[in-house]
Amino acid sequence: MRLLTHNMLSSNIKGVTNGFPLLIEVEKVVEKQVDFNEDFLRNMFAKIEWKALVEASRTMGYTELPENSESSMLNSDEFLRKFHHALLELHLEEGALVCPETGRKFPVNKGIPNMLLHEDEV
Amino acid sequence: MKLKQLESLIGSLDQFENPKIELEQYPTGPHIASRLLYTAENSFEDVENKTVADFGCGCGTLGLAAALLGAEHVIGLDIDTDSLEIASSNATDLDLDMDFVHCNIRNLKWRDRIVDTVVMNPPFGTRRKGADMDFLFVALKVASQAVYSLHKTTTRDHVKRTALREYNAASAEVLCELRFDVPQLYKFHKKKEVDVAVDLWRFVPQKDREKHL
Numbered sequence: 010m011r012l013l014t015h016n017m018l019s020s021n022i023k024g025v026t027n028g029f030p031l032l033i034e035v036e037k038v039v040e041k042q043v044d045f046n047e048d049f050l051r052n053m054f055a056k057i058e059w060k061a062l063v064e065a066s067r068t069m070g071y072t073e074l075p076e077n078s079e080s081s082m083l084n085s086d087e088f089l090r091k092f093h094h095a096l097l098e099l100h101l102e103e104g105a106l107v108c109p110e111t112g113r114k115f116p117v118n119k120g121i122p123n124m125l126l127h128e129d130e131v
Numbered sequence: 132m133k134l135k136q137l138e139s140l141i142g143s144l145d146q147f148e149n150p151k152i153e154l155e156q157y158p159t160g161p162h163i164a165s166r167l168l169y170t171a172e173n174s175f176e177d178v179e180n181k182t183v184a185d186f187g188c189g190c191g192t193l194g195l196a197a198a199l200l201g202a203e204h205v206i207g208l209d210i211d212t213d214s215l216e217i218a219s220s221n222a223t224d225l226d227l228d229m230d231f232v233h234c235n236i237r238n239l240k241w242r243d244r245i246v247d248t249v250v251m252n253p254p255f256g257t258r259r260k261g262a263d264m265d266f267l268f269v270a271l272k273v274a275s276q277a278v279y280s281l282h283k284t285t286t287r288d289h290v291k292r293t294a295l296r297e298y299n300a301a302s303a304e305v306l307c308e309l310r311f312d313v314p315q316l317y318k319f320h321k322k323k324e325v326d327v328a329v330d331l332w333r334f335v336p337q338k339d340r341e342k343h344l
Contacts, residue, residue, distance in 0.1 A: 013182075013204055014230045021240035029242050033155060049180050049203045056245045097204070121215055122232035131238060 010101045010120050012065050016057055018122075020108035030061035033068045034114070037103035045093050051083055053096065066095040076107045101103055137199055139164035144221045146190050147214065152317050154211055155254035155262070159192045163309050167250065167279055167331055168196040170306055175333070177277045178202050181247035184273065185301045186236050186266055191218030191229060193250045198227040206230045206246070208239065230263075236269050244275035244338070252281045264293060271298045278336065284308055284328035299337045305330045 020028025063074045069113040073091045075082070082088045106122050114131075116123050142161035150156035172178035179201035185194030188207030195218075198205045208227055209215050215231050222229040232239070251265035263282055270278040271294070282290045287305065294300040311329045315322065 010230050010232075011204070011228075014206055014232070015204075017242055018232070019240040019242050019246045021234075021238050028240060041228060046180065046203055052180075056243070058242065088220075100331075119219065121219070121231045121233050123212075124232055124239055125210070126238060130291070 010097055010117060010122055011097055012062055012101075013053070013057075015065055015098075015101070015106070016062055018106070018124070020110065020113070021124060021126060022108055022111055022113060022125050024055055025108060025110045026057075029109060030058065030109070031115070032107040032109055033101060034105040034107060035069060035101065037101075038069050039100045039102045039120075040098055041100055045090065050092055050096070052081065052088055054078075054079070054083060054092070057096070062095060066099060069099050069101065069124065071095055071098060071099055073119045132199060134165055134169050137169060137196060138162060140199060140225065141165055141192060141196050144190060144192060144224070145217050146193065147217070147316075150316050151211060151213075152319075153258055155256075155258055156189060156211070156214065157311075157313060157316065159252040160312060161192075163224070163252075163281070163311060163331075164192045164212065165331075166307075166309070167193065167281070168200050170331070171197075171248065171250065171277070171279050171333075172200045174306075175233055175277065179247045179281070182206075182245060183248045183250060184208065184246045186249055186251040186270055187253050188218055188231070189214045189228055189252075191231075193231050193252060194218070194334045195221060195225060195227055197248075197250060198222075198237050199225070199246070202248075204230070206232060208234055208236060210235050214328045239269075242272050244336075246273050247276045249274040249278045249280075250295045251279070255283055264290070267294060267334070268298050271334060274336050275338070276335070278332075278334040280334065281309075281311070281329045282332060283329050287330055290330075290332065294334055301335045301337045303332065303334050304321065306333050307331050334339055
């Protein structure tokens with residue numbers, strides 16, 4: 010699971026008001042290279058929750074992203090490549106996503122998070 | 132990529148081993164899958180460089196077709212873990228990157244409309260009434276640009292009315308009518324194969340009105 014997907018998902022447990030971002034518990038990270046696509050990155054930059062991406066990438070062991078971001082950084086090729094790497098090339102293979110409010114763990118196996126809710130959580 | 136090549140690659144994918152009738156698991160044939168994605172990209176540019184979500188992805192057919200046509204990020208969502216395993220191995224076979232989420236589409240929570248395009252071949256509602264409309268309801272809340280979906284031709288008026296009046300779609304168009312060949316998958320299937328007329332739809336979600344000062 011890429012951090013781009015992590016950046017889109019919120020805890021879906023009934024009653025939770027602040028379910029984003031899900032915390033990450035890492036057991037295994039896999040890096041998979043993909044081609045650099047500048048247009049895509051520029052588009053995504055406006056839609057990404059930056060703090061959540063930085064926090065998540067650090068948890069996954071990647072510390073290169075700046076704490077804060079602004080659109081002028083898109084002029085830097087170096088920045089774009091780091092953004093690319095964090096967003097698309099780091100995969101959480103084994104571990105869990107954790108609801109920030111309830112602490113409930115959604116296990117991640119073979120890169121797939123299980124977000125199915127129990128009956129009392131719906 | 133040419134349509135024929137896409138159709139051929141999609142046709143080589145593994146499908147359900149033990150399809151679950153209560154989930155209405157039917158493979159989306161390569162003929163329909165390739166045409167759905169090919170039209171989405173060539174006529175509307177809704178695939179290449181975009182973020183695409185495949186709702187009820189099953190063995191990953193539509194999502195992988197999107198990846199083959201240049202979608203930058205594809206997410207497949209399904210409630211069945213066995214299908215997701217097959218989908219995952221299909222992605223590996225084609226050397227494609229695709230994220231998968233094991234979930235119930237109806238209660239998954241998205242932060243915002245970050246997905247550009249939703250593609251889906253939803254359950255038609257033969258086991259659980261209105262299942263396809265549930266999927267459409269959610270899709271129109273998640274997609275920022277377009278939703279491509281298949282629904283039985285017999286439900287055409289109902290789908291259009293519901294999408295426009297109740298689900299806030301800005302537009303709802305039937306792009307074409309296709310024949311969905313349903314193979315003899317289940318014990319209650321009497322014939323070797325049956326054709327179901329389906330409409331390929333393109334819906335555009337209504338984005339939230341901008342707040343004026």
